[in-house]
Amino acid sequence: xxxxxxxxxxxxxxxxxxxxxxxxxxxxxxxxxxxxxxxxxxxxxxxxxxxxxxxxxxxxxxxxxxxxxxxxxxxxxxxxxxxxxxxxxxxxxxxxxxxxxxxxxxxxxxxxxxxxxxxxxxxxxxxxxxxxxxxxxxxxxxxxxxxxxxxxxxxxxxxxxxxxxxxxxxxxxxxxxxxxxxxxxxxxxxxxxxxxxxxxxxxxxxxxxxxxxxxxxxxxxxxxxxxxxxxxxxxxxxxxxxxxxxxxxxxxxxxxxxxxxxxxxxxxxxxxxxxxxxxxxxxxxxxxxxxxxxxxxxxxxxxxxxxxxxxxxxxxxxxxxxxxxxxxxxxxxxxxxxxx
Amino acid sequence: xxxxxxxxxxxxxxxxxxxxxxxxxxxxxxxxxxxxxxxxxxxxxxxxxxxxxxxxxxxxxxxxxxxxxxxxxxxxxxxxxxxxxxxxxxxxxxxxxxxxxxxxxxxxxxxxxxxxxxxxxxxxxxxxxxxxxxxxxxxxxxxxxxxxxxxxxxxxxxxxxxxxxxxxxxxxxxxxxxxxxxxxxxxxxxxxxxxxxxxxxxxxxxxxxxxxxxxxxxxxxxxxxxxxxxxxxxxxxxxxxxxxxxxxxxxxxxxxxxxxxxxxxxxxxxxxxxxxxxxxxxxxxxxxxxxxxxxxxxxxxxxxxxxxxxxxxxxxxxxxxxxxxxxxxxxxxxxxxxxx
Numbered sequence: 001x002x003x004x005x006x007x008x009x010x011x012x013x014x015x016x017x018x019x020x021x022x023x024x025x026x027x028x029x030x031x032x033x034x035x036x037x038x039x040x041x042x043x044x045x046x047x048x049x050x051x052x053x054x055x056x057x058x059x060x061x062x063x064x065x066x067x068x069x070x071x072x073x074x075x076x077x078x079x080x081x082x083x084x085x086x087x088x089x090x091x092x093x094x095x096x097x098x099x100x101x102x103x104x105x106x107x108x109x110x111x112x113x114x115x116x117x118x119x120x121x122x123x124x125x126x127x128x129x130x131x132x133x134x135x136x137x138x139x140x141x142x143x144x145x146x147x148x149x150x151x152x153x154x155x156x157x158x159x160x161x162x163x164x165x166x167x168x169x170x171x172x173x174x175x176x177x178x179x180x181x182x183x184x185x186x187x188x189x190x191x192x193x194x195x196x197x198x199x200x201x202x203x204x205x206x207x208x209x210x211x212x213x214x215x216x217x218x219x220x221x222x223x224x225x226x227x228x229x230x231x232x233x234x235x236x237x238x239x240x241x242x243x244x245x246x247x248x249x250x251x252x253x254x255x256x257x258x259x260x261x262x263x264x265x266x267x268x269x270x271x272x273x274x275x276x277x278x279x280x281x282x283x284x285x286x287x288x289x290x291x292x293x294x295x296x297x298x299x300x301x302x303x304x305x306x307x308x309x310x311x312x313x314x315x316x317x318x319x320x321x322x323x324x325x326x327x328x329x330x331x332x333x334x335x336x337x338x339x340x
Numbered sequence: 341x342x343x344x345x346x347x348x349x350x351x352x353x354x355x356x357x358x359x360x361x362x363x364x365x366x367x368x369x370x371x372x373x374x375x376x377x378x379x380x381x382x383x384x385x386x387x388x389x390x391x392x393x394x395x396x397x398x399x400x401x402x403x404x405x406x407x408x409x410x411x412x413x414x415x416x417x418x419x420x421x422x423x424x425x426x427x428x429x430x431x432x433x434x435x436x437x438x439x440x441x442x443x444x445x446x447x448x449x450x451x452x453x454x455x456x457x458x459x460x461x462x463x464x465x466x467x468x469x470x471x472x473x474x475x476x477x478x479x480x481x482x483x484x485x486x487x488x489x490x491x492x493x494x495x496x497x498x499x500x501x502x503x504x505x506x507x508x509x510x511x512x513x514x515x516x517x518x519x520x521x522x523x524x525x526x527x528x529x530x531x532x533x534x535x536x537x538x539x540x541x542x543x544x545x546x547x548x549x550x551x552x553x554x555x556x557x558x559x560x561x562x563x564x565x566x567x568x569x570x571x572x573x574x575x576x577x578x579x580x581x582x583x584x585x586x587x588x589x590x591x592x593x594x595x596x597x598x599x600x601x602x603x604x605x606x607x608x609x610x611x612x613x614x615x616x617x618x619x620x621x622x623x624x625x626x627x628x629x630x631x632x633x634x635x636x637x638x639x640x641x642x643x644x645x646x647x648x649x650x651x652x653x654x655x656x657x658x659x660x661x662x663x664x665x666x667x668x669x670x671x672x673x674x675x676x677x678x679x680x
Binding site for chain 1: 405406567570571574589590591592595601602603604605606607608609610611612613614615616617618619620621622625
């Protein structure tokens with residue numbers, strides 16, 4: 001039933017000012033507004049889960065990137081899951097559970113439906129649609145299988161290994177009969193990687209020498225490096241690559257908050273002498289194949305061939321602090337904010 | 341006719357000590373020895389041309405690389421062309437013109453024939469077998485077509501653009517209907533690239549701002565970068581790449597003579613946001629296809645679709661100085677030493 005007079009008292013987190021380096025609490029502001037009548041082709045969504053992802057930092061800057069900048073005063077754009085309250089689009093009905101990457105940090109979202117997809121709440125908890133069965137899952141699946149091209153026996157290194165993408169990459173590598181080294185930033189995370197996810201080695205970059213640990217664990221070199229971080233950690237991994245190594249550049253979280261360009265090792269010599277390939281990718285290029293991957297990941301999840309760790313923060317108003325924590329590696333698993 | 345008592349008074353340039361940074365004249369020494377009876381499977385070659393190539397610097401160091409190090413006291417290993425004087429190998433006869441990449445800096449070479457190939461002196465001057473129809477030609481051909489995957493309309497940047505490989509890459513790019521920017525180190529070289537080789541733009545990195553010149557010439561970005569140099573020039577090109585750029589890492593001459601690792605821009609962010617590919621390659625991986633490329637290059641040469649510039653130094657004893665010049669970009673075109 002569609003009630004055309006329905007109005008919603010919305011709360012939303014907006015970008016108050018552009019972060020200078022690491023984002024701070026007062027770069028954000030919680031404000032209220034009214035969401036009212038929808039036009040043809042639009043829906044109103046009641047937001048249930050927010051997905052907090054490192055790439056969102058790019059949108060908070062003015063610099064040109066693949067994601068367009070958020071304007072000052074606009075709601076923070078990002079993936080979310082919610083329930084359709086009203087619909088003037090024939091593809092959606094009130095009650096549908098939907099996911100979209102531009103819903104953003106708010107309680108209610110009035111939106112056109114171009115970037116909204118309906119999800120089936122019966123195959124897995126609905127928040128997995130922004131996790132293992134959504135963007136991070138697709139990123140891990142296609143980045144690993146299509147960019148890294150694993151062969152059983154390969155040694156795979158993954159950075160930010162307990163994060164949303166990293167935890168999956170490592171498990172997909174184990175499924176592919178590869179040897180897996182994860183790099184993470186705490187003892188708890190490292191212990192989880194080794195004990196729960198069966199990684200062959202976990203390195204705590206905060207108190208271990210990444211270069212030496214990799215060197216002694218696999219003197220024959222790293223065949224695949226799935227890179228979520230860039231920076232010094234990547235320098236140390238790349239100094240250990242094997243001939244014909246494949247390096248997937250998925251994220252550069254170490255660089256997102258720098259005020260000026262950081263210098264590092266030049267990688268060309270290692271790339272040349274090892275005939276290595278370094279490839280940057282954005283998951284959207286694999287869109288045509290998402291369904292194949294979602295079905296396969298859902299099956300593996302059900303069979304417990306892969307497991308999925310979430311880090312849940314309660315309350316829309318806590319999204320900025322949670323996001324700042326994500327930039328500092330405080331999250332342990334996929335970071336979600338439960339809005340409702 | 342094979343005369344088993346024949347002895348040759350050889351002259352050869354040996355590695356006297358390992359260069360510390362840039363090689364110096366007294367890292368080399370010209371010595372004499374006697375070349376005498378050959379064993380079954382061996383030949384004696386009278387060397388006519390030496391090929392001086394940047395990669396040879398790697399062999400003069402002890403550090404692990406794709407080319408194994410030259411031992412102190414051993415002849416400088418490198419490509420050369422010569423005439424067979426004696427043969428105890430059924431594949432070769434006295435009088436044959438041959439080429440091989442381990443013949444080295446000497447007047448006579450006694451060698452097994454594993455790495456020796458007979459060349460046809462009728463299709464082109466014999467020294468082209470270490471040039472446009474040899475290793476540099478194959479490097480340009482396969483590096484450009486197979487690694488860079490050109491599409492007509494692409495903007496191609498090539499560094500060390502008047503060198504052995506660079507001059508060919510630019511011409512192959514023009515043949516492919518690409519727009520070509522060459523980077524070189526003198527006004528003469530730049531003028532040659534624009535006037536004789538029809539490059540669309542030549543940048544003299546010694547007195548022009550590479551970043552800005554590229555930016556203003558192709559604001560839409562660089563689709564292909566064929567990199568022979570690494571270092572600061574590459575930083576400036578990579579800051580200008582377009583979405584889906586392909587970067588072939590063919591050589592890193594700016595890095596060969598460094599005493600310690602130089603820091604530079606980290607390229608991961610540009611690679612990620614542009615979904616670019618960076619690939620190191622050694623020409624040997626394309627060995628099975630050399631004949632196709634040689635025939636095609638010979639045809640283009642004959643039809644004057646490509647031209648080929650050599651920089652010829654006379655006399656074996658001048659090889660060390662010529663090589664040092666190569667490290668400093670003094671050569672203009674493919675550097676050869678005429679031994680006989």
